[in-house]
Every structure is written in C-alpha cells, then in structure tokens.
Amino acid sequence: MWSREKRLLAVALLVAGVALGVGLEALADPLEEQGLAWVVLLVGMLVSGGAVAHWASRRFEESGEIDERFREIERRASRWSHGTLTVGVGTLGLVLLVSWIEVPVAAVLWALLAGSVAVHELSVEYYSRQM
Amino acid sequence: MDNELKVWRARRDVTQGELADELDVSRQTINAIERGRYDPSLELAFELADFFDCAIEDVFHYDGGEE
Numbered sequence: 001m002w003s004r005e006k007r008l009l010a011v012a013l014l015v016a017g018v019a020l021g022v023g024l025e026a027l028a029d030p031l032e033e034q035g036l037a038w039v040v041l042l043v044g045m046l047v048s049g050g051a052v053a054h055w056a057s058r059r060f061e062e063s064g065e066i067d068e069r070f071r072e073i074e075r076r077a078s079r080w081s082h083g084t085l086t087v088g089v090g091t092l093g094l095v096l097l098v099s100w101i102e103v104p105v106a107a108v109l110w111a112l113l114a115g116s117v118a119v120h121e122l123s124v125e126y127y128s129r130q131m
Numbered sequence: 132m133d134n135e136l137k138v139w140r141a142r143r144d145v146t147q148g149e150l151a152d153e154l155d156v157s158r159q160t161i162n163a164i165e166r167g168r169y170d171p172s173l174e175l176a177f178e179l180a181d182f183f184d185c186a187i188e189d190v191f192h193y194d195g196g197e198e
Contacts, residue, residue, distance in 0.1 A: 067156040068172050069163060128159075131169045 010051030017044010069131060077123035081116040088112040133192040137165045139183045154178050 020040050060066055092108055095101060140150060147165075151158040154175065163169035164179075171179070180187040 065157055067160050068175060069160040069169050070157065072169075131163050 010048060010055065013051060014044065014048030017041065017048060020044060073124055073127040073131060076127050077120050080123045081120035084119045085112060085116040088115065132170045133167065133194050134164060134190055135192075136161070136179065136190055139185070139190055140165075143183060150182070153182060 018041065022037075022041070089109075089112060092103065092105070092112070095103055096105070140147070145153075147161045148158045151161045154161075156175065160169065160171075164171050176187055176191055180190050183190065
C-alpha cells in the first residue's frame, strides 16, 4: 500500500536531489566543470519523477480503471515502444561504430526517448479502439 | 470467441456499468467483451458465469479461434 510516509519520502527525495544539485553547482566550481552537479540534479529529477509516476499509477489502479483489458493494451503498447527504442538505439550504435558521420548523440537519444513515448501513447490509443 | 453476455445482461436487467462495478472491471471492458472485441481471461469468464449463476459455456462459445 502506498502510504503517506512513502509519498513524503518521495517529496523529500525530490527536494534533496534538487538541493544537492543546486548546492554542488554553487559551491564546487571544479565539479561544475565536470558536470557532476547537473548529473546529481538529473538523477534527483529522475528518481522523483519515477516516484511520482509510481504514485500516480497506484492512484489510477485504486480508481478501478485498470483491469485486465487495460493491462493487455499497456502490454501491447509497451512492446511497440520498447521495440522502437531498441531499434533506434541499435541503429544509433551502428552508425556511431561504422560511420564517419558526426551524430549529435544526446539530441538523438532525447528524440528517441520522446519518440518511444509517442509510440506508446499512439499504440494505447490504437489498441483501445481495437479492443 | 462468441458470447451471449448482452442477452444474459438483458435478462437480469443489469447495465454495463453495474456489471462492471460488480466484477471490478471497467465499463469499457464489459462493452468490449459484448462486442466481441476482447476475449476475457478465464478468471473473468468464470466470474461472469458465476454472476449470472450459469455455466461458463452458457455465456461463451468457442468458435475455433476465428476473429
């Protein structure tokens, strides 16, 4: 059961992540050069984002909207988005390995991430209409 | 898989929403089953038969896997 204590812990993690990132950036210039402050900030955001997503999904489940049909739709959509991401990252890796083309890796990875989310949502919509 | 869920629901004068609440699934799921767009799990099929107090084959008929 998702308790109030755990929700508070998730919020505390968010605050701690942001505070640590901002603090490190302000205090330690050498770390800033290495981008460590940004890494900590990003990790903090990712952890808190995951916690919030988990909390939201639990609330959604408790509302009764999630049943076996919904899980089947989610499973099929996840297969498509996972496939998209795998093929995309694999192609990027191949291009980086065998090609001399300069690829903006970070931008492509962000685009792949956004693309896989879009594929997932479109798949959910498609299968919701199919089933 | 064919089913006579709509017939059984009409016999018992139960709405899709009421049936969904009773079985802890969404109304959309009941609608999808009735329209033959979604085949329920064995567990849900048994729960439906149990709700209507009949055998599972009275509600669901195997059609050889045809879509």
